[in-house]
Amino acid sequence: MSTKPKIAFYWCASCGGCEESVVDLAEDILMVLDAVDIVLWPVALDFKKKDVEAMPDKSIVATLLNGAIRSSEQEEMARLLRRKSQYLIAYGSCAHTGGIPALANQFSREQIMKYVYEDAPTVANENKTRPVTEFKDNGRTATLPEFRKVVRALDQVVEVDYYIPGCPPTSKLLKEAVLALLSGKLPPKGSVLAPDIALCEQCPRVDSKPQDLSLTEFKRPHQVIIDPDKCLLAQGLACMGPATRGGCEARCITGNMPCTGCFGPTSRIRDHGAKILSYMASTAAGKDDKEIEKILAGIPDPVGTFYRYGLAKCMLRGKVTSHE
Amino acid sequence: MEAKANVQQTGNGKFEPRIVAFFCNWCTYTAADLAGVSRMKYAPNVRIIRLMCSGRLDPQFVMDAFAKGADGVLIGGCHPGDCHYVEGNYKTLRRMDLLKRMLKDLGIEEDRVRLEWISASEGDRVKFVVNDIVEKVRALGPLNMPGKFKDWDREIEELNGKVHAQDNEEATAHVH
Numbered sequence: 001m002s003t004k005p006k007i008a009f010y011w012c013a014s015c016g017g018c019e020e021s022v023v024d025l026a027e028d029i030l031m032v033l034d035a036v037d038i039v040l041w042p043v044a045l046d047f048k049k050k051d052v053e054a055m056p057d058k059s060i061v062a063t064l065l066n067g068a069i070r071s072s073e074q075e076e077m078a079r080l081l082r083r084k085s086q087y088l089i090a091y092g093s094c095a096h097t098g099g100i101p102a103l104a105n106q107f108s109r110e111q112i113m114k115y116v117y118e119d120a121p122t123v124a125n126e127n128k129t130r131p132v133t134e135f136k137d138n139g140r141t142a143t144l145p146e147f148r149k150v151v152r153a154l155d156q157v158v159e160v161d162y163y164i165p166g167c168p169p170t171s172k173l174l175k176e177a178v179l180a181l182l183s184g185k186l187p188p189k190g191s192v193l194a195p196d197i198a199l200c201e202q203c204p205r206v207d208s209k210p211q212d213l214s215l216t217e218f219k220r221p222h223q224v225i226i227d228p229d230k231c232l233l234a235q236g237l238a239c240m241g242p243a244t245r246g247g248c249e250a251r252c253i254t255g256n257m258p259c260t261g262c263f264g265p266t267s268r269i270r271d272h273g274a275k276i277l278s279y280m281a282s283t284a285a286g287k288d289d290k291e292i293e294k295i296l297a298g299i300p301d302p303v304g305t306f307y308r309y310g311l312a313k314c315m316l317r318g319k320v321t322s323h324e
Numbered sequence: 325m326e327a328k329a330n331v332q333q334t335g336n337g338k339f340e341p342r343i344v345a346f347f348c349n350w351c352t353y354t355a356a357d358l359a360g361v362s363r364m365k366y367a368p369n370v371r372i373i374r375l376m377c378s379g380r381l382d383p384q385f386v387m388d389a390f391a392k393g394a395d396g397v398l399i400g401g402c403h404p405g406d407c408h409y410v411e412g413n414y415k416t417l418r419r420m421d422l423l424k425r426m427l428k429d430l431g432i433e434e435d436r437v438r439l440e441w442i443s444a445s446e447g448d449r450v451k452f453v454v455n456d457i458v459e460k461v462r463a464l465g466p467l468n469m470p471g472k473f474k475d476w477d478r479e480i481e482e483l484n485g486k487v488h489a490q491d492n493e494e495a496t497a498h499v500h
Contacts, residue, residue: 274383302426315391321431
């Protein structure tokens with residue numbers, strides 16, 4: 001049996017982009033494979049849950065888990081991997097702050113089920129059949145995991161040691177995290193393994209950011225031809241850079257698109273969406289209700305804009321009337 | 325019900341709204357002081373937090389107040405043009421416009437959040453506004469976010485309980 005440190009990758013409510021970012025290590029993945037044994041990676045290798053169950057507790061050095069937690073199955077796997085791992089790392093926006101799946105916290109379980117199994121235009125389901133957690137047929141029982149009331153970030157279910165942010169994280173951050181794990185040079189528990197500064201500080205366009213913005217209009221990316229050299233906020237685009245953690249290599253900015261906030265907040269912020277809202281609203285010009293309302297109407301969906309990747313970690317965790 | 329324990333009640337079991345008020349030092353807080361000195365009576369349901377300027381009100385404070393059990397949040401600042409720091413209350417006005425819209429989308433009723441301009445001489449206005457928000461929030465009933473969070477998380481406690489029960493069984497099996 002190999003004595004290399006054991007690493008596991010697992011996915012929950014996610015799109016697969018985080019898995020892609022592991023593959024994006026390219027040649028560096030060979031370096032990783034030289035140094036560690038991958039003991040679980042459902043997207044690429046064939047391992048079963050029972051294989052993990054058979055491992056002694058804490059025998060995996062680190063599990064990198066991506067995806068939010070929505071079903072009882074995901075929750076069970078998160079608990080199992082927590083038990084088997086020395087370090088549990090929330091990998092990517094969904095595990096870190098809820099990600100895109102957490103936007104579902106704006107709707108009740110009933111609204112989601114009704115839309116997906118009855119109302120969606122592409123659905124043909126005359127009997128209005130819905131999934132059930134247990135079904136008996138010919139003396140056999142089939143079971144499905146339970147669909148939970150709310151979407152949770154990983155640390156709302158089990159203890160998490162580190163976070164690697166991003167949708168998806170950069171290969172650079174992953175590589176640095178693996179090297180830190182192998183060398184044992186780890187920051188304090190609970191750290192986000194990315195620089196603790198706002199994206200603006202690393203932004204290639206920061207020099208064109210005016211001191212006082214006084215925006216008279218908010219525009220959405222499809223409504224304007226974006227100047228590739230000028231600060232996006234100065235162009236009236238709701239860029240989340242001022243309140244979002246850097247370390248992403250300003251990928252969106254380089255692609256001429258505003259930051260949407262996937263790296264989450266810096267450590268000084270407690271509620272990412274509320275903080276961006278604070279910044280964005282105060283950059284508006286206007287001194288009376290009507291004028292201000294007109295300018296801020298350019299942000300038609302504040303929850304979807306400011307909590308695009310972080311609704312699970314919003315202090316209110318989503319629409320408060322939806323989960324009775 | 326455990327969740328009910330978070331809701332403030334009087335001796336007779338009636339719901340008493342808990343309102344967190346953020347008043348600016350120069351106008352509304354002074355007005356509240358004036359109301360007190362003038363022995364005006366108003367509902368005792370507000371907990372006033374003094375800020376140097378309403379512009380110091382970070383929207384995170386409002387979210388935190390609701391998340392920790394407030395039924396309503398009242399913000400008081402100087403009238404437009406009267407801000408001690410010239411522009412602070414305009415920033416508040418802009419933030420509150422967007423925050424109110426976002427809170428509505430998050431399911432918080434509009435009457436639970438209120439922004440008022442009250443100058444240092446308007447003690448009677450403090451009395452009116454406080455009484456008014458207390459009655460409006462009373463009519464809405466408790467928000468009780470801590471209770472709601474507990475209710476939502478009951479579903480994950482169940483599985484946690486089961487996993488621990490399994491652990492205990494295994495531990496017992498090893499002993500035998």
